[in-house]
Amino acid sequence: MDIKELYQEIILDHGKNPRNKNICKDFNKDAKGHNPLCGDKVHIFLKLNNEKKLEDISFEGEGCAISMASASIMTEIIKGKQFNIAKKIQEDFLNMIKEGSKLNMNSLSDIENMTMMSLSGVKRFPMRVKCATLAWHTFVEAVEGNKKIVNTEN
């Protein structure tokens, strides 16, 4: 396959100009993700209100274009959504990256769908799957987990 299927414009754009890359104000949940094999690091911050709505989400970190773009895309898509919906999007995303299944979320707009689909090329690069999934695992860990550190190798 062509390498450009992996490095699509949209990914390069998010990689270079990541959205929501900061520490969001009044965050009440956070978790760190680390891929010790390649050094990708991500720290997710989010503000979850009493109705379990993701009022705000942001991230900090460093890593390859795939990991940074994936984190940026994730924050853009799940910001403002209910956690249970965001979690379904996450599961859908993981299935797309790992199994190659199509996205089947009705709650996503066409643009959101297309943005997430831009990462589907990662599936054909097994060594890069963890780069794409790190932020998404870390986001769920921030809400549900108790260890607060996601390590791709544990």
Added chain:
Amino acid sequence: MDTKEIKLKFPIFKNKVNGKELVYLDSANSSQKPKTVIDRISKFYSKEFSNVGRSVHSLAVTATNRFEETRDLVQRYVNAKSREEIIFTKNATEAINLVASTYGEKFIESGDEILITELEHHANYVPWHFIREKKGAIIKFAKCNDRGEVDIDEIKKLITNKTKIIAVTHISNVTGAIMPIKKIVDLASQKKIPVLVDGCQGAPHIKVDMQELGCDFYAISCHKMYGPTGVGILYAKKKWLDILPPYQGGGGMIEEVKKDNITFPGSPTKYEAGTLQTAEIVGFSESIKFIEDVGIKNIMKHEKEILEYGLEKIKKNNSVKVVGEPKNRGSIISFTIKGIHPHDIATILDEDGVAIRAGHHCCQILHDKMGLAASARASLGIYNSKEDIDILSNAIKKCNKIFNN
């Protein structure tokens, strides 16, 4: 050097990678294997296999002889004084752990100092960390300078009456800096401090002579020497092997076992517990023969030529920054490209059949020091040619193009 002919000796180069000819630039990580090595393992299992050093039947005698012949070849290759100074381990990591554990156990006490450098691979730091934890010892790091090398004066400065061992790499696996081992040994010997050398990047690429270097311990990784995985070598001066305790206990390393006492034989038997990677060790004999056939001087000359060509070519690309500028450099070029993460570089290069490594190369201390999270590394072997460098250089330009810089 006719690298086309050399490549023919390595079956891996018959395969295409992503539809392209393989340009293998990851030999510092692990080298490819000549057919003679691969065939030797197969022949050993087909015709000569038995466990070594135990039974008395014919196969056992043959297998033992083949196994011990490798030891003789290694002794000759590194010019050790005696064959008893050559110990087979599972890798260079185990070789260093063996020394850290046995020497550390016997000679390092609370407050004693272990002197290493900021260039070290984790394999020459973590084992000493264990001794630091266990004994309350101190690890001192000789600083690496802007050129990515460690100055001899840096080491001199840190030697004290408490220094119990100096453990240094022969060649940095990141910056390629060749360390002045002889000078370090001279300094250390004035205070009777033993020196361990991590020779992983040394033994496959430059002449290594134990009697000339004078170091006390030298660790070798056979799979980086065109040999099989699962085999490492510890060279150790006999005077140490005679007084250090055994490392692992088990079959094959005992003299007499009684309910109330166990005695141990001399080296190398004392340090080779259990059944080793027999076939791989026999196979490794062909790696040494291969290197000796090509000639280490020819290897050095050829790799230097490719290295210089590579450095010149890569530096022409303004977005590329080479990591380190050591005065004496082994066959390694680590680099970064502005605005592109090393893992993205490695993936894009792979599309063109170019295999490099990206990451911290098991040298986090060094990368932290240089303010890098990771770097890309092209490392040479005997099979690399100027065309390989040209393909690498073009693939780097492709990275620039994809990332628009």
